[in-house]
Amino acid sequence: MLSKKTKYAFHALTYLGKQKERKPILISDVAKSTSVPKKFLESILLDLRKAGILNSKMGKGGGYYLFKDADSVLLADVIRMFNGPIALLPCASLNYYEPCTECVSEIACGLNKMMVEVRDGMLKILENKSLQDMIDAEG
Numbered sequence: 001m002l003s004k005k006t007k008y009a010f011h012a013l014t015y016l017g018k019q020k021e022r023k024p025i026l027i028s029d030v031a032k033s034t035s036v037p038k039k040f041l042e043s044i045l046l047d048l049r050k051a052g053i054l055n056s057k058m059g060k061g062g063g064y065y066l067f068k069d070a071d072s073v074l075l076a077d078v079i080r081m082f083n084g085p086i087a088l089l090p091c092a093s094l095n096y097y098e099p100c101t102e103c104v105s106e107i108a109c110g111l112n113k114m115m116v117e118v119r120d121g122m123l124k125i126l127e128n129k130s131l132q133d134m135i136d137a138e139g
Contacts, residue, residue: 002079005083006082006083008044009044010134011035011036012034012041013053013073013078014034014134015033016065016066019066023061025064025065026063027041027042029063030045047082048081049064051081055067069132071132073130074129074130075133075134076126078131079126080095086123088118089111091106091109091112092115093119094123100112
């Protein structure tokens with residue numbers, strides 16, 4: 001399940017990605033337009049700026065704007081940034097792998113095999129869908 005922080009990040013990114021001009025937008029305007037709490041949004045936008053997805057301008061006329069092209073912001077990357085692993089079990093994760101303590105043999109574990117299949121299916125979609133796809137889906 002996506003965390004609130006991840007959903008809020010997607011809402012903010014979608015809003016900023018829909019702007020025709022890449023001019024800075026105040027956090028308060030983003031918060032108001034997306035119904036994301038401003039205090040929560042500040043942290044999210046800062047993380048997105050540190051990741052190089054957004055950029056910001058200080059002072060009068062300042063705010064945040066999309067720095068990367070919307071079609072290069074992959075959904076999988078944003079989910080990993082705010083939500084953590086895509087896999088539902090640590091033993092099925094590519095980037096956050098940990099063996100399960102209760103499992104005698106990962107090779108013989110049916111749960112592991114099914115969760116690897118689920119992970120691969122999700123990754124096939126999430127690594128091939130971008131912020132632009134999300135924007136386009138909204139119409």
